[in-house]
Amino acid sequence: MKASVGVLSGTLVFEPFPRRDEQGSVVCIFDAEIAFAAGMDLRQLVQETQTRTMRGAIRGLHIRTDGGVGHLVHCPHGAVLDVAVDLRPTSPTYRLWMTVVLDDVDHRSVWLPAGLAHGYQALTPTADVCCRVNRIERPEYEVTIRYDDPDLAIPWPLPVTNVSDRDAAAPALAVVEPMLDDWFGALQ
Numbered sequence: 745m746k747a748s749v750g751v752l753s754g755t756l757v758f759e760p761f762p763r764r765d766e767q768g769s770v771v772c773i774f775d776a777e778i779a780f781a782a783g784m785d786l787r788q789l790v791q792e793t794q795t796r797t798m799r800g801a802i803r804g805l806h807i808r809t810d811g812g813v814g815h816l817v818h819c820p821h822g823a824v825l826d827v828a829v830d831l832r833p834t835s836p837t838y839r840l841w842m843t844v845v846l847d848d849v850d851h852r853s854v855w856l857p858a859g860l861a862h863g864y865q866a867l868t869p870t871a872d873v874c875c876r877v878n879r880i881e882r883p884e885y886e887v888t889i890r891y892d893d894p895d896l897a898i899p900w901p902l903p904v905t906n907v908s909d910r911d912a913a914a915p916a917l918a919v920v921e922p923m924l925d926d927w928f929g930a931l932q
Contacts, residue, residue, distance in 0.1 A: 745775045747782035751842035752830045754857035756782050762851060771851045773818055784855055788878035789816065795873050797824070797866040800905030802891045803873075804863015805829055805914075809927045810885040812858030814878040822871030823847035824864040825901055829889070829917075832859035832928045839917075841898055846873070859928040861889050865900050888914035 745760040758779070762771040776786050797803060805827065817826055829841040844854045845867070856862055864873060891898065891907065893916045 745772055745778050747778050750844070750854065751837070752828060752840060752856075752860060753832075753835045753837045754855075755828065755842065755860075756784065756855040757844060758782075758853045758855070760851045773820075773851050773853060774816075779816075779855070782855075784816075785878075788814070789876045790878060791880050792874055792876045793881070794875075797864070797871050797873065798906060799866050799869050799871075800902045802863060802865045802900065802904055802907050802911065804911065805861040805889045805891055806863060807831060807861040807887050807889065807927070808858075808879075808882070808885045809887055809923070810882065812860070812928055814858045815856045815860075815862055816853060816876040817846065817856065817862070817864075817873060818851070818853035819846035819848060819871055819873050821848050822866065822868035823849075824866055824871045824873055826854060826864045826873075827862070827898055828854075828856045829861040829896060829898075830859065831861055831917075831924050833924050835859065839896075841896060843898075863891055865902060865904070867902065887920060889917050889920060890914045893917050 748757050750757050760771050762769045826844045826846050830837045
C-alpha cells in the first residue's frame with residue numbers, strides 16, 4: 745500500500761496493491777503503520793458507518809458545525825465519485841474541492857481531515873461506502889451544502905437520480921460561509 749498527499753491540505757489517498765489469484769483477489773485496505781507514517785492519528789478513529797446508495801444518487805455535501813470530523817472513506821462494493829470541499833478559512837486550499845473514484849476494484853481509500861464538506865455519487869447500480877470517523881456522530885451538528893452549488897461547480901459524472909429531502913433543501917455555500925470562521929477557523 746502506498747500513501748500519497750491529496751489535492752486538499754491534509755488529505756491522504758491510500759492505494760493498496762491487490763494480489764489476484766485463481767480464487768479472485770486479496771487486498772489490505774488499511775495499514776496502520778503506513779497511515780501513521782503519513783501523519784494520521786489512528787487513536788482517534790472511533791466509529792464506522794456504512795451506507796448503500798443507488799446509481800446516480802448523491803449524498804452530501806455534509807459538514808459538521810462543532811469543529812468538523814475527519815473521515816477515512818472507502819467503497820467495499822461498487823464505485824463512487826467521492827468529493828471533498830475545503831471549508832477551513834485558514835487553509836491554503838480553502839474553497840477548493842477534490843474528487844477521488846473509490847471502488848471495489850482498486851480499493852483506494854481517502855483520509856479527509858476535519859473542516860471538509862464530504863459527499864459522493866454512486867457510479868454503479870449499488871455502491872456501499874464506509875466511513876471511519878474521528879468523532880462520534882452528532883446529528884444536531886450536521887449541516888449540508890448544496891451538491892449543485894454554482895459557486896463550487898462540481899462536475900458530477902452522472903445525471904442525478906436521487907437526493908434526500910435534507911440534501912435537496914440545503915443552502916448554498918454563500919449562505920453558510922459567514923459561519924465558517926466559528927466552525928473551522930482554528931483548524932489547520
